[in-house]
Amino acid sequence: MSETTTRPASAQADAQNARDGADNAAPASAGGLVSIGGNYQVDPKRSLPVYDMPGAKAYVAQSNSEPGKKYFALVSIGPMPVRLPILQALVGLTNANFIKLVHSGIVVWPGDSEQRVIMIFREPGGARLTGPDGRCTAWSYDQVCNRLIRPVIGVLRDLEARNIFHGAIRTSNMFLPSDPAEGIVLGDCASSPAGYYQPVLNETLQRGLADASGRGKGGTSDDLYALGVAIITLIQGEPPLSGLSDPQIVDRKLTQGSFYALVQKQKMPTPLLEPLRGLLNDDPHERWELEDLESWLGGRRLSPRPPEPPRRAVRPFEFGDHEAWEARGLARILSTNAATAYDLYHKGEVEAWMRRALGEKNITEIVVGELQASGTGSRIQREPAVVVARCGIAMAPDGPIRMNGRAIYPSGFGTALTEAFVNKRDPAPIAQMLIAGLPGNWNSIQKKHKIEPFSPPMDLEFARNLLERRGFGFGVERVLYELDDSVPCLSPMLDKHYVLTPMDLLRALERMAPTKSRHGKPIDAHIAAFLMVRFRKLEDWLLKALNDEIDPGRGVIAMAQILGSMQERLGNKKLPGIAKWIVVMADPAIDRLHNHKPRQKTKQRIEELAEQGMITPIAQALDDPSMMNQDEHQYGKAQAKFARIVDEIAKLEDEIGDPTILAKGFGRELAAVVSGILGTFGISAVIGYYFLGTF
Incomplete structure (x- = not known):
């Protein structure tokens, strides 16, 4: 991404642009510097802790085209993904009061050789206003108005125009x-x-x-x-409610309201009480x-209604x-012990x-209504x-919706699932909230209370349907990628690759093929779900074949067809590694043929x-209709011939056993010898004809 690029029309386009420099990136260029985008270099040996963020480490960066300007790089360290x-929209935003993002991409980071997202920023010029504790020299009223409120209004205007919620406005994330x-x-x-x-x-x-992961989509109001x-x-030189834990802060806000909880014991300049x-x-x-705050700065007094x-x-x-x-x-404390709370509800104590x-x-009548509705x-x-x-x-x-120890707004389920997967926690408690239809219930309750929800309602019924379907391409993995467009593919087999697009996936599989082909298949539950969301041209019928438990050969062919379709639609670049991987796992598909010669030929x-690196021809060879029909025809003939031989043996046994033809004792002995010879010959004939192709 560069400062001159235009904003893509979709999140997928953003993801593709974010890959700039990833495909041919070497771990380091001359002098140990990491190159990105052809114009920027990052020094992994020179960290800049002053610019560190909770999910990223900062390093010294430089521009080849502007060597006189100071830059730094934020290197994502996870586990949560970058937004x-x-x-792309941030690259195109220029505001003197907002840190300038000039480029982003994905490179192989030295040390662990993992692909990581890197963002290049211009240095802001000064230090952070405060450390994590929020303490600093107190500011005057005029300083707050002119150096804080007015600049932030301008930044929020620019972000709002791009439909971006900042979500990290705090003094420790502001610079002089x-x-x-x-x-x-x-x-x-x-x-x-x-x-x-x-x-x-x-x-x-x-x-x-x-x-934290369930807060959902925020906005300018937040x-x-x-x-x-x-x-x-x-104004105070320290945060309000210093020394209190997060639960204690929430309790104060709940019982007193935010304004009184945060301002009541503070010595604030009188003019600031109105905007606060x-x-x-x-x-x-x-x-x-924003308009209200701008009017206040302009001298208009709005006299907001004191919060109740x-x-x-x-x-x-x-x-x-x-x-x-x-x-x-x-509601908050009852959710901590559902079994006990359930009894209290039914006893009428609540x-x-x-x-x-x-x-x-x-509120009581609505609660009672929900209790009664649940009984039926x-x-x-x-x-x-x-x-x-x-x-x-x-x-x-x-x-939020509270269940299983989680508290999540409808628009926060994607991030909550991402957090569970990247931290290797069980996503089932979150999935159960969706299966129970609680987001739909949350939406309907907003209507009963006749309020406009602060968090956007989301129709997550489709997510419940996906969770109820089993197999590759469905389940909780599919819901993850449907709800979070920032998350890379989290398949365990992808190891150190940061896969955002179908093209990324093909490149990663091609690199891994020499080692991974000995241990598994190129498509697992995560990859199938990822492709259903990020590769919308994937046909549904291929998923059905991929999940065929009766005929494993169909699953192999489906994988080849899926990967071949991706290869064709994404440029037909040769992929010999993946092609050979499919050959390694092709036996169940080949074994669908009954005759030895067609198997050997296939x-x-x-x-x-596979040597040519094209995947679709392999899928076609494994699922050749003419060969399959011919094989079935020959198999039918073999079965018919075998049935005739069995009938002839039975008839001969009956004739030999007739006392009018041979003496009783001699006939039985002869019958046993002849029937054994004929049986062996008949079975050998069928096996040789069909499986070995010698008859």
């Missing part, structure tokens, strides 16, 4: 500019999933209730909330937008070691507390964990074709 769909009088430079937002490493303090109340937290941090009320409003539809604190019960609901004072907090202690009549639902809908999850959604409609033919 590939936004890279070269000129101290200028505004801050906002740091990277692409090296990890949006909001994944954002502290709970900087997240809205709603997003903070979810798992970035503005984070800006509000940054304002408080710089707007930015930290827990109702996303009442929260200030959450309705607080007259007494807490006690659950184990926890207690809740409001509905969202209760309903009684909500009516008498909390006074939430409307399917078996899975009656399971305690599902019932508690549904009631929790009804109780906290703006909260084996010889595909070995010759």
Whole structure:
């Protein structure tokens, strides 16, 4: 990617562009430098910790065309993937207050020889505003307005125009500019999933209730909330609620509301209270937008409505070691023990507390309705964990879906599955939430409460259907790639390859073929699922053949047809390694032939074709209709001949055994000898004719 390229029309195009320099990349160029894109070089021996990000390490970089300018590289170290769909748009974005991405690509990184995503940035000029602890010299009101708020508004304008959520606005991800009088430079937002490493303090109340991987798609409103937290941090010289754990911070926000929890004990300049009320409003539809903040900077006073604190019960609901004072907090603690919570729901204790202690009549009726509906639902809908999850959604409609110890918004399931797979954790608890239809339930509850959800509704019914289908190309692997367009193919066999596109896959398989062909097949569950999403031209009928458990030979042919189709559509580049890999595993397909000579001929033919490196001719040779028909015809003739021989032996045995023809004793002895000879001859004739081709 370069600064002059235009933005692709699809995420797949972004992924292909991200591969720039990967295919011919050597681990290092002269002098130990890693080359990328022909113009940039990275020095893997010179790290720059000041620019490190949670999912990436920084190194010194240089440009061949602009040797006088300072650059650095962020090298992805995972395990979470880079935000590939936004890279191209960021390359095309130039704003003095946003760190400049000039190029990105994939190279073989020295040391571990893994393919890694590298992003080249211009150095911002100064150090970070704060360290991870958020402490710094306090800023004045004027400094906050001119060097923080005004620049960030401009950056968010540019990001919003490109439909990009930053997700990492915090003082530790802001840099001082070269000129101290200028505004801050906002740091990277692409090296990890949006909001994944954002502290709970900087997240809205709603997003903070979810798992880091389950926060879902954010927007400008969420970035503005984070800006509000940054304002408080710089005015005070430290973050609000310092010393509290993440659960304690969430509890404070739940019981007091974000504005009161974060501002109440702080000495804030009076003029800043107005924008902070707007930015930290827990109702996303009442929260200030960019226009509101710009109007305030221009001198217009908007007098935002003071956020209403959450309705607080007259007494807490006690659950184990926890207690809740409001509905969202209760939904949160009940999800920690579904079996016990299920009993409390059915005994009416939750309903009684909500009516008498909390006074939430409307929410209570919706919860009771969900409880009753579950009693007449399917078996899975009656399971305690599902019932508690549904009631929790009804109780906290703006909260995440909670089940199996997970808390995920509908738009966060893709990242949550990615996190499970890259960390080698069981994805089943997440899949069960989808199978239970909870995202659909979450969507319907929003309508019952007559609210517009802050997190975008997603129709994930298709995901449930995919999970219920077995075999290659379906299941949880398919759902992973359908829901997360940033994730590379996570097949275990791909080892150190970063596979984003079908072309990447062919190249990786070709490189691995000499060693992998001895241990497995070129298509596993992950690769099949990956291709169904990233190679949409793949025919469904090939998947059925790939999953043929009765005829394993059909599966081999299907693999050859799939790889051959990819080869044809992606340029017909010769792939002798993959071709020979298919030959190695072709025996089940060849064994479908009954006659020895056609088998031998087919084996010889595909070995010759493999040397040419073209895959489709091999698939055609393994599934030649004329040869198969001829083989079946000859096989039928052999069966018929065998049946005639068996009949003749039986008839002869009957005649020889007739006492009128031979003496009884001699006849039996002769019958045994003759029938044995004839039986041996008949069977040998059929075997020789059919399997050895000698008759």
